[in-house]
Amino acid sequence: MRGWCKSFAILSVVALGACAPAAATGGPRSDAGDSATGQSPPPNIILLIGDGAGLAYWSAAKLAGDSLAIERMPVAGLVDTRGSDYPRLVDSAAGATAFASGVRSYNGAIGVGVRCRELMRADSAAVMRDPASCDPLPSFFDLARERGMSTGLITTTNITDATPAAFASHVPDRSMQAEVAQQYIRKGIDVLMGGGRDFFDGTARADGRDLLVDLCQRAVCLSNAEEFNAYRPDDRSVVGLFAPRLMPAAAEREPSLAMMTRAALAKLSRNPAGFVLMVEEEGTDEAGHHNWPLPQLLDEVRSLNAATEVALAFAQTHPNTLVIVVADHETGGLTLKRDADTLAVAYSTTGHTHEMVPLFAAGPGAERFGGVKENWEIGRLLMDVVRAEQPKQ
Ligand SMILES: [Zn+2]
Numbered sequence: 001m002r003g004w005c006k007s008f009a010i011l012s013v014v015a016l017g018a019c020a021p022a023a024a025t026g027g028p029r030s031d032a033g034d035s036a037t038g039q040s041p042p043p044n045i046i047l048l049i050g051d052g053a054g055l056a057y058w059s060a061a062k063l064a065g066d067s068l069a070i071e072r073m074p075v076a077g078l079v080d081t082r083g084s085d086y087p088r089l090v091d092s093a094a095g096a097t098a099f100a101s102g103v104r105s106y107n108g109a110i111g112v113g114v115r116c117r118e119l120m121r122a123d124s125a126a127v128m129r130d131p132a133s134c135d136p137l138p139s140f141f142d143l144a145r146e147r148g149m150s151t152g153l154i155t156t157t158n159i160t161d162a163t164p165a166a167f168a169s170h171v172p173d174r175s176m177q178a179e180v181a182q183q184y185i186r187k188g189i190d191v192l193m194g195g196g197r198d199f200f201d202g203t204a205r206a207d208g209r210d211l212l213v214d215l216c217q218r219a220v221c222l223s224n225a226e227e228f229n230a231y232r233p234d235d236r237s238v239v240g241l242f243a244p245r246l247m248p249a250a251a252e253r254e255p256s257l258a259m260m261t262r263a264a265l266a267k268l269s270r271n272p273a274g275f276v277l278m279v280e281e282e283g284t285d286e287a288g289h290h291n292w293p294l295p296q297l298l299d300e301v302r303s304l305n306a307a308t309e310v311a312l313a314f315a316q317t318h319p320n321t322l323v324i325v326v327a328d329h330e331t332g333g334l335t336l337k338r339d340a341d342t343l344a345v346a347y348s349t350t351g352h353t354h355e356m357v358p359l360f361a362a363g364p365g366a367e368r369f370g371g372v373k374e375n376w377e378i379g380r381l382l383m384d385v386v387r388a389e390q391p392k393q
Pocket of ligand 1: 052092285289331352
């Protein structure tokens with residue numbers, strides 16, 4: 001790590017993109033790979049998560065006549081989404097932790113293992129003094145950072161909410177979003193975009209600490225669509241917090257998930273060592289929880305689809321890019337039915353369900369993700385991809 005990069009890290013600010021390549025593996029690799037080992041460099045990873053978006057969500061858009069990005073992805077599979085609390089229904093925290101770290105954990109766990117819950121029961125005060133030490137599970141984001149790759153998180157809810165948080169922080173419970181914000185800054189995530197400004201803003205945080213003061217001196221901070229539209233990527237990290245909490249539904253959302261994805265890719269692809277990016281559409285989960293009618297449900301699926309289109313277009317011009325589209329669980333027990341000779345929706349619950357969810361993959365190594373998998377296996381495979389390892393037999 002170069003001196004000035006090191007001092008930035010010590011100052012607990014978002015690390016500059018320029019610092020990223022000088023990591024454990026000794027700097028950026030070219031696309032030609034490591035000539036000493038003959039290993040090819042790990043591909044970029046774009047992981048799109050439609051929160052709650054089970055098979056019926058995609059089916060609804062297809063039956064509505066939409067042309068779907070997933071139809072052009074050559075590999076499909078199914079994912080068993082249960083967490084370690086099964087038969088309790090899995091939540092987004094356990095779901096994302098499995099994808100991020102390759103380990104099945106408990107509901108509410110953010111990047112931590114099942115032992116963390118025992119540690120909390122034994123001495124919660126001790127855990128709270130250093131939440132990141134509570135049986136932390138390394139994620140493929142952590143591995144990517146060690147390899148000098150850039151990292152990015154995008155969502156349409158709080159950027160500190162369970163799904164993004166599990167990739168780049170470690171806390172015993174998903175409610176600890178103020179702590180998640182601090183861990184992001186300590187780690188130096190290169191791209192953060194979504195809602196959840198309240199967890200960075202001193203006037204809204206319970207501890208009164210304003211994380212934005214330091215952060216925005218060193219990273220590009222964006223807070224509305226106008227600033228977003230004027231953004232031009234440079235070596236600095238970018239933090240776009242466009243709502244105090246959850247961003248509006250897809251029809252009113254600015255910037256859109258697809259626009260955020262495009263901007264993130266423009267920024268992350270500046271790093272010759274590559275990147276990992278997680279993109280979450282939360283609106284599909286909202287649709288399921290609130291049993292939204294078909295038109296509003298379709299808006300959210302179309303938002304996810306549009307972001308997937310952006311990812312696939314990027315992969316066309318950057319072939320060393322693996323694109324995966326998956327859900328953390330199904331929400332709503334969505335059923336597609338006929339109502340007065342038109343397509344209609346029905347729901348069996350306002351909660352999550354145990355149904356397996358679809359996975360779609362394209363790009364180098366995509367075939368490893370096909371077939372029927374458990375959620376934690378997806379995380380293991382993503383770890384292998386970042387390590388540029390062949391799958392274990
Ligand atoms: Zn949910």
